[in-house]
Amino acid sequence: MTTSLADPLSRARQLPKVLLHEHLDGGLRVATLLELLHQRGITPAADTVAGLAAWFDANAHAGSLLKYLEGFGLTVEAMSSPAAMERVAFEAAEDALAEGAVLAEFRIAPLLFESHGVAGEAAVEALLAGLARSPLPLGEKSGLIVCAMRHLPPEETERAARLALKYQGRGVVGFDLAGAELGHPPSQHARALRLVRDAGLAITLHAAEADGAERVLEAADHGATRIGHGVHLVDALRDPARRWMVDAVRERGLHLEVCPTSNVHTGAAKSLETHPISELWQAGVSLSYHTDNRLMSCIDQSEEAAALLQHTTLNEVDLLAMATEAARHTFLGTAQRDAALQTIAEFSAPLVPPPPVVRL
Numbered sequence: 284m285t286t287s288l289a290d291p292l293s294r295a296r297q298l299p300k301v302l303l304h305e306h307l308d309g310g311l312r313v314a315t316l317l318e319l320l321h322q323r324g325i326t327p328a329a330d331t332v333a334g335l336a337a338w339f340d341a342n343a344h345a346g347s348l349l350k351y352l353e354g355f356g357l358t359v360e361a362m363s364s365p366a367a368m369e370r371v372a373f374e375a376a377e378d379a380l381a382e383g384a385v386l387a388e389f390r391i392a393p394l395l396f397e398s399h400g401v402a403g404e405a406a407v408e409a410l411l412a413g414l415a416r417s418p419l420p421l422g423e424k425s426g427l428i429v430c431a432m433r434h435l436p437p438e439e440t441e442r443a444a445r446l447a448l449k450y451q452g453r454g455v456v457g458f459d460l461a462g463a464e465l466g467h468p469p470s471q472h473a474r475a476l477r478l479v480r481d482a483g484l485a486i487t488l489h490a491a492e493a494d495g496a497e498r499v500l501e502a503a504d505h506g507a508t509r510i511g512h513g514v515h516l517v518d519a520l521r522d523p524a525r526r527w528m529v530d531a532v533r534e535r536g537l538h539l540e541v542c543p544t545s546n547v548h549t550g551a552a553k554s555l556e557t558h559p560i561s562e563l564w565q566a567g568v569s570l571s572y573h574t575d576n577r578l579m580s581c582i583d584q585s586e587e588a589a590a591l592l593q594h595t596t597l598n599e600v601d602l603l604a605m606a607t608e609a610a611r612h613t614f615l616g617t618a619q620r621d622a623a624l625q626t627i628a629e630f631s632a633p634l635v636p637p638p639p640v641v642r643l
């Protein structure tokens with residue numbers, strides 16, 4: 284059977300992808316989570332793979348951010364040993380490759396595991412070891428972004444920043460602020476962000492997901508070159524008085540890591556049909572599509588691509604161009620970027636018509 288537009292998922296699976304935004308504690312395989320919980324003597328609400336998958340699916344569609352976030356309590360508990368972290372990182376890379384990733388950057392807040400008895404260094408080393416032995420080798424095709432939780436005191440963010448810098452050049456490729464955005468702007472963590480920026484480690488910040496469009500440029504002012512989500516930038520696009528913000532985002536070369544399905548589940552967007560990804564893309568904003576949390580949102584990157592093909596005006600050429608944009612903004616390095624760009628270009632060549640010949 285040949286694939287066609289009538290079969291968006293199998294076509295989506297074939298597209299080369301660049302994964303920039305996926306939380307490792309939000310992306311465990313259900314079977315792995317169940318096994319790790321059993322190893323720790325924990326019996327979850329549902330005790331079969333199908334039952335636990337259904338529990339996550341119900342939470343994703345409950346229309347409640349609290350319900351959506353409930354799953355992280357389970358995953359962090361389950362991952363709280365170096366062996367479990369190593370396995371989760373390895374499997375995340377294996378899954379990303381299976382979905383067509385040519386580059387993958389995974390993120391996590393390593394200090395979350397301290398209260399479960401795993402020191403930050405041990406957590407980072409286990410995660411890096413998992414990626415190193417994965418089919419997306421560390422430094423070549425995968426890297427780790429260290430997150431700090433923005434609702435915690437700035438001193439904690441500084442500790443996370445120092446931890447990230449300790450592994451800069453050894454697999455940690457970036458720094459991020461995750462967690463509750465409203466009420467916790469990056470300015471609260473300016474010292475930590477300055478540390479990271481001065482050391483030359485790349486920064487991506489969750490911004491304009493739960494808060495307003497102005498957070499995108501604020502994140503950039505604190506050193507971010509990529510923005511997690513940024514979906515509320517569309518409010519500035521629709522408002523002539525604030526459209527200059529979108530111009531500034533383009534001029535400053537910022538890239539939005541958009542996670543459409545997660546946005547619907549957390550209430551940042553009402554539906555895929557009305558999701559601003561198409562509108563921002565048409566306006567010339569550099570962006571790409573990602574999973575955010577494969578487990579909580581019950582979606583992988585191919586399914587995310589297929590959902591965009593089915594529910595938005597975006598087509599395969601758009602998705603390939605987004606992968607190109609994502610590769611251009613990888614934190615992994617120029618050689619890794621160029622190799623990914625070449626793979627995507629080779630795949631795209633038969634699909635993208637050559638520019639018309641202009642006769643003078």
Ligand SMILES: [Zn+2]
Nearest residue numbers: 306489511575
């Ligand atoms: Zn995220």
